[in-house]
Every structure is written in structure tokens, then in C-alpha cells.
Amino acid sequence: ADISTTLAGVKLPNLLFNASGVCCQTEADLKLMVESESGSLITKSATFEQRDGNPSPRYTPLPGGIGSINSMGLPNEGYEYYLNYAKNYDYSSKKPLFISLSGLSLADNVKMCEAFVAADLPCVLEINYSCPNVPGKPQMGYDLEAMEHSLSVLAPIIKKPFGIKLPPYFDIAHFDQAAAVFNKFDNLAFVTCINSVGNGLAIDFETEEALIKPKDGFGGLGGLMVLNTALANVNAFHRRLPGKQVIGVGGVVSGKEAFLHVLAGASAVQIGTQLKEEGPGVFARIAKELSDIMVAKGYKTLEDFRGKVKTL
Ligand code: RRO
Structure with a gap:
């Protein structure tokens, strides 16, 4: 089956890529993504300056394959590293490049966006409004006024189509209010749903200890x-x-969950925890599983079933 897609006007040979944060901090990580069967790749959220992030242990899978917990704290090489990577990227490879930016202030996001715009590259920006793990920095995705102000400044700077990474919302009124804000910005081309479900707590039953060190x-x-x-x-x-x-x-461990995301309306699917646990071979496996599901169900393209979840 054909699992190609188009995002923000750029063609992806298949809909799967990494969730920002996994396998994408260094050039060595990004090389693994380029060599994988992913349809695209996105870099680790960048801040203006390099950051070491929070103390370890700061990521662990949870027992029983139910998921993971992380408080990385935005470790990254600083935006100039990713700008340099984007300048040297082989765009003829047919695998488009997405760049995640997560400035610690609006002024930092402005400076980073201006630098990417000045470089005039074919990469696509995804602004991260949902990091849950920087002590003292609330997730902007939960402050709709602040997010609207940020978008009103950044959207005209970026000019071309871009996206934003959102935290999960849990109330219908919040879906309505957030969507009303996003619909004000014409070049906001996509929203990426969801970042991690913020501020969970995992405890080991035997030792009675928290599983990760940062933030208690x-x-x-x-x-x-x-x-x-x-x-x-x-x-x-x-x-x-x-x-x-x-x-x-969120929660893609096989072709089945990727299929469900598309049924819910996804135009592309990112993989975080399962990529971290399985490695970049996950893309070839899930692409095959999704294609097999489509053949079994008689779907030739993603458009045949995108957003077509049946309600009762
Ligand atoms: O680095 C992190 O702690 C982190 C980020 Br920026 C994010 O957006 N989501 C996440 O789960 N971890």
C-alpha cells in the first residue's frame, strides 16, 4: 500500500518519523535517523544556548511495556548546532527535515526563528509549546493567552508553513479554546499531538523509590x-x-496504533518511546505492519481512511 504523505507542503515517502527528543540530539543520532526507513526526521528541541539537562536517571521504560517516564530537562546542543545541521542537510535525499525549537523565552524563540528564516532552508519548523520538564518553566500550551501572543509574534516572522507541538488537553472546552487560537494563524500548518503526559510519578514497589531523579x-x-x-x-x-x-x-508500538492515529485524523505519525526502546529498525517494521493492515482492509492510500473513524 502507499503510505506516503504530504506535510506543510512537503512530501514524505512514508508517514513515520521520530518524535522530537528521541534519537535526534547529536549528528550521530540524526545519522541513524537518516539511515533508517523513516519518512522524515526531526531534531531535538533546541534552546538558544546548549543545555546539559537534568541529572540522571532521567528516562526509564516502565515495567510491562506500558510506556516510559522522562524528565530530560531539554538537553540539547544549542540552536546553532541544528542550524548548521540544517544548512548541510542533503534535501535531495527525499527525506524532509523538521527542526524543533523550544526557546526558554519569546525573545529566544524570535532570535532562533529569525536565524532559520535568514538561512532560507527547505526545512520545516515545529515550535515546542509543551516541554513539561524544565523546573520553573510551565508548559506554554496550558497558557492559551501566552501561546496566542507567542504565535502572533512568531507566525509573521516564519512566514512559510510551520507547526507546533502541543501538550495533551483533557477537557472539551480546552480543545475548543485552543483551536480558536490556532485558527487565527494562516501559516500554522500543523499541530503535533501529543507531547508526553506531564508530571506523572513512577515508583518502584520493592525499593519504594522514585524511578527517575529530577523533580522528586x-x-x-x-x-x-x-x-x-x-x-x-x-x-x-x-x-x-x-x-x-x-x-x-503517542502510544505507537505497531502498525495497528499507527493505523488508529490516521483513522483519528493524523497526516503523519511520530514514534517516541518505542523508537527509544527498539531502535531505528522500528520504522521498517511499523511501515510494513501498517501497509499489511491497509492491504487486508482494502485501503490503497492514507486518504482512503484518514479521519474516517466511525462514531456511534
Ligand atoms: O527534554 C525534555 O525533558 C522533554 C521535552 Br523538551 C519535551 O518536549 N517533552 C518531553 O517529554 N521531555
Whole structure:
């Protein structure tokens, strides 16, 4: 089956890529992504300056394959590293490049966006409004006024189509209010749903210890346990953002969950926890599984079933 897609006007040979944060901090990580069967790749969220992030242990899978918890704290090489990577990237490879930016202030996001615009590259920006793990920095995705102000400054600077990474929302009124904000910005082309479910706590039963060190053990939850929250957010924004696209992320461990994300309305699917646990071979496996599901169901393209979840 054909699992190609188009995002923000750029063609992806298949809909799968990494969730920002996994396998994408260094050039060595990004090389693994380039060599994989992913349809695209995105870099680790960049701040203006390099950051070491929070103390370890700061990521762990959870027992039983239910998911993961992390409080990385935005470790990254600083935006100039990713700008340099983007300048040297082989865009003829047919695998488009996405760049995640997560400035610690609006002024930093402005400076970083201006630098990428000045370089005039074919990469696509995804602004991260949802890091749950920087002590003292609330997730901007939960402050709609601040997010609207940020978008009103950044959208005209970026000019071309771009996307934003959102936290999960849990209330219909919040879906409505957030969508009303996003619909004000014409070049906001896609929303990526969801970032990790913020500030969970994982405790080892035997030792009675928190599983990660930062923030008294609090961290973002990902993997299978967040699948249904992710599907709800994908579908809620697919329904509310006509003319925009949704990237689905959360709980994809096989072709089946990728299929469900597309049914909910996703135009592309990112993989975080399962990529971290399985490695870049995950893309070839899930692409094959999804293609097999489509053949079995009689679907030739993603458009044949995108957003077509049946309600009762
Ligand atoms: O680096 C992190 O702690 C992190 C980020 Br920026 C994010 O957006 N989501 C996440 O789960 N971890």
C-alpha cells in the first residue's frame, strides 16, 4: 500500500518519523535517523544556548511495556548546532527535515526563528509549546493567552508553513479554546499531538523509590499508556482545524496504533518511546505492519481512511 504523505507542503515517502527528543540530539543520532526507513526526521528541541539537562536517571521504560517516564530537562546542543545541521542537510535525499525549537523565552524563540528564516532552508519548523520538564518553566500550551501572543509574534516572522507541538488537553472546552487560537494563524500548518503526559510519578514497589531523579521523580509519560489520550487530541484538533494538519504521536508500538492515529485524523505519525526502546529498525517494521493492515482492509492510500473513524 502507499503510505506516503504530504506535510506543510512537503512530501514524505512514508508517514513515520521520530518524535522530537528521541534519537535526534547529536549528528550521530540524526545519522541513524537518516539511515533508517523513516519518512522524515526531526531534531531535538533546541534552546538558544546548549543545555546539559537534568541529572540522571532521567528516562526509564516502565515495567510491562506500558510506556516510559522522562524528565530530560531539554538537553540539547544549542540552536546553532541544528542550524548548521540544517544548512548541510542533503534535501535531495527525499527525506524532509523538521527542526524543533523550544526557546526558554519569546525573545529566544524570535532570535532562533529569525536565524532559520535568514538561512532560507527547505526545512520545516515545529515550535515546542509543551516541554513539561524544565523546573520553573510551565508548559506554554496550558497558557492559551501566552501561546496566542507567542504565535502572533512568531507566525509573521516564519512566514512559510510551520507547526507546533502541543501538550495533551483533557477537557472539551480546552480543545475548543485552543483551536480558536490556532485558527487565527494562516501559516500554522500543523499541530503535533501529543507531547508526553506531564508530571506523572513512577515508583518502584520493592525499593519504594522514585524511578527517575529530577523533580522528586515527576516526569512526562509516554508510550502505550498515553495512546487513547493521543488519539483523542489528534481527533479533536482534526475536527476543529479545517485546512490544517495533525501529526499524531503517542502510544505507537505497531502498525495497528499507527493505523488508529490516521483513522483519528493524523497526516503523519511520530514514534517516541518505542523508537527509544527498539531502535531505528522500528520504522521498517511499523511501515510494513501498517501497509499489511491497509492491504487486508482494502485501503490503497492514507486518504482512503484518514479521519474516517466511525462514531456511534
Ligand atoms: O527534554 C525534555 O525533558 C522533554 C521535552 Br523538551 C519535551 O518536549 N517533552 C518531553 O517529554 N521531555
